[in-house]
Amino acid sequence: MKDVHNYDRDPDGSLYDPRVRAAMADFAGDPADPLTLLTFEAGAAVRTAYHSVERMRAHGSQGRGVSAGALDLLIRLNGSDAGISIGDLARAAGVSSRNVTGLVDTLENDGLVRRVPDPGDRRSVLARITPAGRAWIEAFREPSRLAMRAMFQGFSAEELVVFRDLCLRMAANQHHLADRLSHLSQNGEQP
Amino acid sequence: MKDVHNYDRDPDGSLYDPRVRAAMADFAGDPADPLTLLTFEAGAAVRTAYHSVERMRAHGSQGRGVSAGALDLLIRLNGSDAGISIGDLARAAGVSSRNVTGLVDTLENDGLVRRVPDPGDRRSVLARITPAGRAWIEAFREPSRLAMRAMFQGFSAEELVVFRDLCLRMAANQHHLADRLSHLSQNGEQP
DNA sequence: TCGTAGTTATGTACGTCCTTCATGGTAAGA
DNA sequence: TCTTACCATGAAGGACGTACATAACTACGA
Known part of the structure; x- marks a missing residue:
C-alpha cells in the first residue's frame, strides 16, 4: 500500500462544489472513523440486491x-x-x-x-x-x-422488517440530503 | 374483498412455465404463511434504496x-x-x-x-x-x-454489517434460483 | 377585472444500461 | 486434423431516466 493521501483538501475541485462538500460533511458528522469501508460495501450490496430483484421481476412479467x-x-x-x-x-x-x-x-x-x-x-x-x-x-x-x-428464502420475519427499514432509512437520508443540496444551490453562492 | 381465486392452477399459462413455477414453489418451500407481504415490501424497499444510491453516485461523478x-x-x-x-x-x-x-x-x-x-x-x-x-x-x-x-448516516456498524449481509443473501438466493431454472430448461421438457 | 407567476402534462432530444443474435477469430479435445 | 466450445464484438432494440421548452390552466395580487 502507499501512504495515506491528505484528503483534508479537495483533491479535485471539479468533483464537488465546496459548498456541497461542506454540506455533506456537515450532514455526515465526524469524518474520521472506521465505518467508511462498511458503507461502501453496503452501497455495492444494495446495487447487487437490486439487480437480483429486477432479474426476477423481468422473468415474471416477461413478454x-x-x-x-x-x-x-x-x-x-x-x-x-x-x-x-x-x-x-x-x-x-x-x-x-x-x-x-x-x-x-x-x-x-x-x-x-x-x-x-x-x-x-x-x-x-x-x-x-x-x-x-x-x-x-x-x-x-x-x-x-x-x-x-x-x-427471501431463509429470511425470518424479523430480518425482513429490519431489512425493509434499513432500506427506507437510507432512502430518507438521501432525500434529506438532496433537499439540503438543492436548497443550498437555490440560495446565494456564499451563505 | 372478492373471494379467493383458485391459484392452484395457473391463472395465465404465459406468466410462468409450469416447470418454472414448480421449481420456484419447491425452492420457496411452504407457500401458505404470512411472510408474503413483508417480502413485497422488502423488494420495493430495495428498489427505493438502489435509486438513492444511484442518485448519489450520479451527483458525484457528474460531468x-x-x-x-x-x-x-x-x-x-x-x-x-x-x-x-x-x-x-x-x-x-x-x-x-x-x-x-x-x-x-x-x-x-x-x-x-x-x-x-x-x-x-x-x-x-x-x-x-x-x-x-x-x-x-x-x-x-x-x-x-x-x-x-x-x-448511511445514523447506521451503526452492526446495522451496516447486517444490511450488507441481507443484501448478499438475497442475491445468492436469486443466483441459486436462476441456476436451477436455466439448468432445468437446458434439460428435457419433462424430468 | 386583468396580469403575472407558478403548476401540469407533455413534446423533443439525449444518454445510459442491458439484452439477444450473429460472426470471425482462437483453443482444446476427439 | 476437425469438431466443438469459447471469446470479444458488430448490429439492433427495449427500457429507464434526465433536462429543457411549451401550451394550457390556476391562483393570487394590483
Missing part, C-alpha cells in the same frame, strides 16, 4: 408489455379507484413527471390504464387502472408471490 | 464521463495490475459480456482504461486501468466517502 417502473405504477394505481395524477405518481415514486408520463403511455397502450381528466383541476390528468389492469394484477399476484418468497 | 456500471468496472480494475478479461469482468459483475465491452469502450475513450492482449489466450482481451484511471479513482475516493457516509 407481457409491463416491466419495472410501469409495474410500480400499476401496483400503486391498483390501490385507488378514482385514479392518481401524473404528478402525484411521480412524487410518490421519486422520479420525474416526464418519466411517469411515458410509463403511463405504455400502460395505456396495453389497455391496463386509462387517462381521465381531473374534475378538480383541468391542467391535471388522472391515471386510472382499467378492469384489464386489475385482471393483470390478479394474474401476476401469485407468480410474483412465489418469486418473492424465493428471493 | 466526468463515468457513471454507474462503468464505475463498478473501474473500481474492480483498480485492484488489478495485470488487467482483467472482458469475460471475467462480466461474470464478476453478473452482466452480459457484451455490456462490459461497451462499458470498456467508453472508459477507453476517456483514457481511464486500456485494452491489452491477453498473453495466455489470443481470443481474450484484458482491460487494464491507466495512470489516469488511477488518478480518477483517487480523486473520486474522498467525495464518494463523504457521500456514502451521508447515505
